[in-house]
Amino acid sequence: MNVHGLDKMLNPKRIAIAGVTINPNSVGGKVLSNLVGGAFSGAVYPVNPVSEAIMGVPCYPDLASVPRTPDLVIICTAADKVPGIIGECGELGVEGVIVMSAGFGESGPEGVELSISFCEQKKKHPDMRVLGPNCLGIIVPGMNLNASFASGIPAKGSVAFISQSGALCTSVLDWARDEKIGFSYFVSIGNALDVGFADLIDYFGEDEKTKSIILYIESISDARKFMTAARAFARTKPIIVYKAGRFPQSAAVAASHTGAMASEDAVYDAAFSRAGMARVLNIGEIFDCVELIGRNRLPQGPRLGIVTNAGGPGVMAVDTLIEQSGKLAVLSEDSMASLHNCLPPFWSGGNPVDVLGDANAKRYETTAGIVLDDSGVDALLVILTPQAMTRPDKVARKIGKLTENTRKPVLAAWLGGESVREGMNILVEYGVATYNNPEQAVRAFMTLVNYADNLEDLYETPRDIMVEFSKNQASMRADFLSMISAEKSMMSELEAKALLNLYGISVTRLEIASSVDEAAAIVDRVGYPVVLKVHSLDITHKTEVGGVVLNIECKNALKEAWKSITESVLLHAPDAEISGISVQRMIPPNDGVELILGARKDPVFGTVIMVGKGGVATEIWEDTALGFPPLNEHLAARMLQSLKIFPLLSGFRGRDTVNIDMLMDVMMRFSYLVCDNPEIEEIDINPLLCTSRKIVALDARASITPGIVLKRPYDHLALRPYPSDYVTRRVLEDETEILLRPIKPEDEPMWMEMLGSCSKESIYSRFGFFYNWSNHDAAVRYCYIDYDREIAIVAETLKGEKRSIHAIGRLVADPDLESVEYAILVDDQWQNRGLGGIVTEYCEKIAKEWGVKRIVAQTTVDNQRMLHLFETRGYRMEHKTSERAVNVCKELV
Numbered sequence: 001m002n003v004h005g006l007d008k009m010l011n012p013k014r015i016a017i018a019g020v021t022i023n024p025n026s027v028g029g030k031v032l033s034n035l036v037g038g039a040f041s042g043a044v045y046p047v048n049p050v051s052e053a054i055m056g057v058p059c060y061p062d063l064a065s066v067p068r069t070p071d072l073v074i075i076c077t078a079a080d081k082v083p084g085i086i087g088e089c090g091e092l093g094v095e096g097v098i099v100m101s102a103g104f105g106e107s108g109p110e111g112v113e114l115s116i117s118f119c120e121q122k123k124k125h126p127d128m129r130v131l132g133p134n135c136l137g138i139i140v141p142g143m144n145l146n147a148s149f150a151s152g153i154p155a156k157g158s159v160a161f162i163s164q165s166g167a168l169c170t171s172v173l174d175w176a177r178d179e180k181i182g183f184s185y186f187v188s189i190g191n192a193l194d195v196g197f198a199d200l201i202d203y204f205g206e207d208e209k210t211k212s213i214i215l216y217i218e219s220i221s222d223a224r225k226f227m228t229a230a231r232a233f234a235r236t237k238p239i240i241v242y243k244a245g246r247f248p249q250s251a252a253v254a255a256s257h258t259g260a261m262a263s264e265d266a267v268y269d270a271a272f273s274r275a276g277m278a279r280v281l282n283i284g285e286i287f288d289c290v291e292l293i294g295r296n297r298l299p300q301g302p303r304l305g306i307v308t309n310a311g312g313p314g315v316m317a318v319d320t321l322i323e324q325s326g327k328l329a330v331l332s333e334d335s336m337a338s339l340h341n342c343l344p345p346f347w348s349g350g351n352p353v354d355v356l357g358d359a360n361a362k363r364y365e366t367t368a369g370i371v372l373d374d375s376g377v378d379a380l381l382v383i384l385t386p387q388a389m390t391r392p393d394k395v396a397r398k399i400g401k402l403t404e405n406t407r408k409p410v411l412a413a414w415l416g417g418e419s420v421r422e423g424m425n426i427l428v429e430y431g432v433a434t435y436n437n438p439e440q441a442v443r444a445f446m447t448l449v450n451y452a453d454n455l456e457d458l459y460e461t462p463r464d465i466m467v468e469f470s471k472n473q474a475s476m477r478a479d480f481l482s483m484i485s486a487e488k489s490m491m492s493e494l495e496a497k498a499l500l501n502l503y504g505i506s507v508t509r510l511e512i513a514s515s516v517d518e519a520a521a522i523v524d525r526v527g528y529p530v531v532l533k534v535h536s537l538d539i540t541h542k543t544e545v546g547g548v549v550l551n552i553e554c555k556n557a558l559k560e561a562w563k564s565i566t567e568s569v570l571l572h573a574p575d576a577e578i579s580g581i582s583v584q585r586m587i588p589p590n591d592g593v594e595l596i597l598g599a600r601k602d603p604v605f606g607t608v609i610m611v612g613k614g615g616v617a618t619e620i621w622e623d624t625a626l627g628f629p630p631l632n633e634h635l636a637a638r639m640l641q642s643l644k645i646f647p648l649l650s651g652f653r654g655r656d657t658v659n660i661d662m663l664m665d666v667m668m669r670f671s672y673l674v675c676d677n678p679e680i681e682e683i684d685i686n687p688l689l690c691t692s693r694k695i696v697a698l699d700a701r702a703s704i705t706p707g708i709v710l711k712r713p714y715d716h717l718a719l720r721p722y723p724s725d726y727v728t729r730r731v732l733e734d735e736t737e738i739l740l741r742p743i744k745p746e747d748e749p750m751w752m753e754m755l756g757s758c759s760k761e762s763i764y765s766r767f768g769f770f771y772n773w774s775n776h777d778a779a780v781r782y783c784y785i786d787y788d789r790e791i792a793i794v795a796e797t798l799k800g801e802k803r804s805i806h807a808i809g810r811l812v813a814d815p816d817l818e819s820v821e822y823a824i825l826v827d828d829q830w831q832n833r834g835l836g837g838i839v840t841e842y843c844e845k846i847a848k849e850w851g852v853k854r855i856v857a858q859t860t861v862d863n864q865r866m867l868h869l870f871e872t873r874g875y876r877m878e879h880k881t882s883e884r885a886v887n888v889c890k891e892l893v
Contacts, residue, residue: 003206003815004199005129009096010138010185012071015147016045016063018085019077019101022054027100028076030149031137032057038153039144045070063088072096074137074147079103082133083117090125098147099132104191106134115193122194129199135190136166139173141183142209148188157182158211159290160204162197164189164218165244168283181287184209196221198229202815205233212293214286215241215277217268223605223718227275228788229815234276235458235781238293238451241277242286243268267602270626271718276458278451288444289451292433297409298452299378303329304445305371306352308383308438309359309390313415314352317381317438324446328352329377338370357387361394368399372406379409379445383438384423386416392423400430409433409448413441457638458784467668469504473676473724476502480677486706489681490537493582496683496700503673505666505685507697510584516562520555522583529553529586532561533699534569538576540701543616545572551586587698592691593648593658594698597667598684599629599674605718607674611667613645614687621645629671630721632745636664649690658690666695678716679704720787726846730838736797738835740842743792743808745784750796750805752779759828765863766825782810789813791846795830795839806830809839811847811855820847822857824866836869844873847892854891860884 002008015035020028028046035044036055045066048059060066063073063085073089075082079101089097105115115133122130131138137148141156150170154177163169166188176183184207187200197215204210213233220226233239243265272279278293280286304321306328308314318328331339331351339353342363348354355367364382372380382399384392392414403410412427412434414420427434435441469476479502483495491499497507509526512535513519523530534547542548546568549561565581596614601607609631612624625639640646640660651657666688674680683702688695714721727741743751755763785792795807806827813820822843826836847855857875859866861884871877875888 003203004195005095005127005816006195006199006203008071009098009129009131009195010140010187010203011143012042012096012145012147014043014045014068014070014072015040016047016060016066016070016073018047018063018073018075019081020046020048020054020059022048022051024055026076027149028074029054031074031076031100031147034146034148034150034153038146040146041144042071043068063092063094069093072098072147075099075101075132077101079107079111079114079133083114083121086118086121086128086130087124090121090128095128097128097130098135098137099130099190100135100137100149101132102134104133104193106191115191118193130194131187132190133193134166136169136188138188139183139186141186148186152177154186155180155182157184158209159183159214160185160187160200160207160210160212161214161216162187162189162200163216164192165216166190168216176287181290184211192221196226198222198225201226201229201233201239205229205237210237212238212240212290214290215239216283217241217243218245220268220604223271224715224720224788227271227605227718228720228786230275230277231458231786232789234455239275239277240286240289240293240447241272241279242281242283243272243279264602264604266624266626267605267608270608270628271605273450273454274457274628274719276451276454278447278454280447282443285440285443285447288433288435288440289447292409292411292444292448293451297407298455299409299445299449300452301378302326302446302449303376303378304442305329305331305374305377305380306383307355307364307368307371307380308352308385309355309357309364309387310383310385311348311352311354313383313385313413313438314348314354317383317413317442318352320439320442321446324443326442326446326449329371329374331371332374332376335370335374339367342366342370352383358389359387360389361391361398364395365398365402368402368410372402372408372410377408379411379448381411381413381438381441381445383413384415384420386419392416392420393426396423396426396430396432400427400432403430403432409445411435411441411445413438457635458780467504467665467672469669469672471502477676480679484679484704484706488537489703489705491702491704492535492537492579493533493700494535496702497697499673499702500670500685500697500700503669505669505673505697506694507700508584508587510582512580512582514580516559519562519581519583520558523555523558526583526585530558531584531586532558532565533582533584534565535579535582536569536573536576537579539569539573542699545569545576551588587689587696592656592689593645594687595663595690596624596684596686597670597688597697598682598686599670599680600682601680601716606716607678607680609639609667609671609674611639612643618686628718629675630717630719631668631671633664633668634745636667639667640664656692659692659695662695663690675714675717675721678708678710678714679706681705723787723791726791726793728842730842732838733834736833738806738838739796739798740793740839741796742787743783743785743794745780747794747805748776748779748783750794750803751783751808754805754808754827755825757827757829758825762825762828765860765866766823782808789815789817793839793843793846795835807835807839809843811843813847813850813852817850817852819854819856820850820852822847822855831865836865837873840869840873844890844892851893853893854889856887856889859886859888861886 020032023029046054046057046059049061051059073094075085082101104111139146141153146153169188306317329351355363412432414424424434500507511522530552532549534542552558552561594614596618597611599609609627610624613621623644625642627639649658681703685697685700687698689698723742730738790812792810794805797804809824811820870888875890878887
């Protein structure tokens with residue numbers, strides 16, 4: 001396993017230390033002491049030009065004098081010496097380097113120059129990977145390897161810890177030792193000038209010893225790389241993340257409501273959610289969540305049942321639950337009847353279920369079983385306080401046995417000290433997540449709920465809502481470019497609405513008047529009532545300068561409004577260049593709900609979309625949701641459902657229901673707009689009027705940066721959109737027309753239909769076993785993919801109005817894009833018609849465009865069709881004598 005070339009760094013056999021001194025308290029001295037005293041079984045080479053030996057270990061004057069090329073070099077010298085040593089490592093063929101030295105980008109202009117030199121030396125040696133600078137190092141307990149200046153080696157475990165903060169690492173290590181938490185890897189990345197979060201997430205994703213990852217993040221550089229790696233890992237293993245710096249004291253002046261409201265932390269939160277991670281807001285909760293998430297029991301919702309032997313702790317749990325937006329489960333009539341039968345008359349009579357202070361283990365067991373079996377309960381919290389009649393150890397054993405027969409999460413809060421210690425140990429042995437107080441348990445539960453929701457976003461299959469445009473993508477792109485020029489950074493309301501209209505988003509029509517008489521002539525055509533708005537690229541918020549007058553119903557009111565706007569704008573924005581005053585038909589706001597729909601380009605994650613309560617006071621309401629383009633129906637729905645005003649959209653107290661399908665269509669069209677046009681820095685539709693009959697943009701504005709050149713397609717996005725450039729058509733020999741295109745999540749029904757038509761033999765040949773494909777969990781693994789490193793090409797036909805899939809070719813690249821694994825399945829009825837060959841040739845073409853060096857596949861000795869397909873296309877065969885499998889490979893470059 002050498003993902004991203006990290007194996008020599010994280011699994012070294014020979015380590016050299018450059019900058020080690022005879023001072024045992026120096027960084028180099030601590031590192032040498034840890035390596036020598038930690039039972040590391042590999043070779044250690046201290047490098048010191050003036051000392052013969054340090055700590056009894058022979059020294060070498062320079063790296064070139066080391067008897068064998070080190071797998072890993074640890075640099076502990078002064079910062080100005082580091083670039084030269086990195087260059088020397090590269091010349092010697094060293095593949096792994098850790099730079100612990102500080103004094104780089106974090107220390108001012110001189111440090112920035114050193115960072116540039118650092119990176120220049122690294123670029124000369126692409127096969128060498130460098131961790132740091134300004135980092136603590138790495139610890140691998142399974143190898144007894146402490147290549148850091150932290151004291152001691154933690155226990156072996158299955159958690160990989162990655163942190164940007166070295167100081168935090170030492171605290172976490174002390175904490176973990178007290179809590180008996182073990183690690184598979186412990187890595188401090190420091191300034192991360194080379195190796196970063198994404199590289200390590202990919203590496204640990206391939207590591208069998210690592211079952212989960214904890215991230216301590218201060219900032220992220222390559223968002224696309226990070227999101228791709230995190231989403232791939234989160235599909236099979238949990239990631240728990242803590243983000244430092246949630247509340248910056250200042251923000252850059254924004255040109256739109258969206259820019260002002262989409263804060264840095266809100267964007268990070270949306271990114272973690274979209275990547276399927278569990279976020280904790282308190283560093284102390286990290287290990288609580290690791291323990292709970294590691295049980296692999298996810299709740300179906302936020303409804304918590306609580307069983308307690310004391311009223312106070314139950315109330316504390318409820319307070320925390322409501323504060324965290326959870327729900328107190330409402331017990332069914334059957335459950336209530338059962339509880340009345342088994343509990344004393346003075347029990348609490350509801351949830352939380354107070355079993356009273358004299359409850360014994362049997363009462364706890366019966367009560368917990370009833371609550372756990374209730375269909376309205378998603379998880380159970382059992383609280384125990386030491387009482388004279390209560391045996392914490394016996395209760396723990398009863399609760400532990402209950403968990404063996406349920407998929408619902410069970411949490412325990414055993415309050416007290418030595419008297420409950422044995423009970424807590426018993427719960428841990430049964431795999432029950434156990435906490436010292438109810439608030440701690442409830443917060444962990446709500447993190448689990450949010451994590452389950454985030455995973456659902458990775459796997460949910462949206463409805464197949466087709467978004468059709470009047471023009472193709474290239475034509476719309478050309479029209480947009482014709483609207484902008486290098487001389488201006490803003491689009492007027494007229495231009496912004498033209499852009500929205502281009503993408504099929506309804507807008508109110510406006511005309512620009514340069515005098516009150518022109519305005520009156522326009523009104524004669526459109527009719528009263530109308531709205532007047534100042535038209536100026538220099539004025540961002542028109543209402544703040546008195547530049548808007550609504551509901552004008554007659555000519556006298558029109559004249560008064562014109563005078564009011566011109567005088568007010570002159571007073572409040574005397575330097576603004578006024579292009580005129582716009583006139584448009586008034587749409588009464590009480591006809592629907594006003595939203596804001598906007599987007600801005602975040603400096604880290606690229607373009608992010610925001611939806612929320614709109615209108616003049618949108619920033620006061622602070623009711624918004626963020627998401628990353630491209631949006632589909634499910635993601636748009638999740639954003640809307642998270643809003644506090646969602647009940648208003650759903651017909652609250654007799655109001656007309658907003659056309660949610662139409663609103664989601666507008667959101668998806670808007671996401672296409674910002675995906676296609678990277679020049680857009682910020683864009684607002686505010687207000688977006690939403691009714692049961694229509695969704696219409698009443699006002700719009702955009703800021704732009706003309707002339708942007710992207711290094712790669714969609715580089716302004718954190719997620720790769722659907723690769724429509726891979727959609728093409730082919731014709732079979734029998735003249736059947738086939739559409740070849742990448743698979744989409746919406747294809748799940750057709751995917752299942754195709755596999756249902758395949759024989760067991762075909763299924764076995766494709767998957768290597770009799771794959772149980774007929775469930776949603778199986779389907780999403782193959783239909784919901786990250787297009788940055790995986791693609792599946794489907795062969796689709798259209799008969800009448802019925803679309804069907806008859807073949808699927810899948811390419812899965814390794815994280816380094818060195819090789820790509822290929823597999824294909826062809827519907828039995830469509831075999832021997834040349835379809836497999838067409839799909840394979842097209843997938844090879846895509847792999848070459850990716851720059852992949854080789855394509856590999858596996859089949860069996862009795863699958864003659866596949867063997868023939870590969871042989872005729874120049875694949876090299878490797879027969880396994882002890883197995884039926886045949887590996888095939890083809891070099892692409």
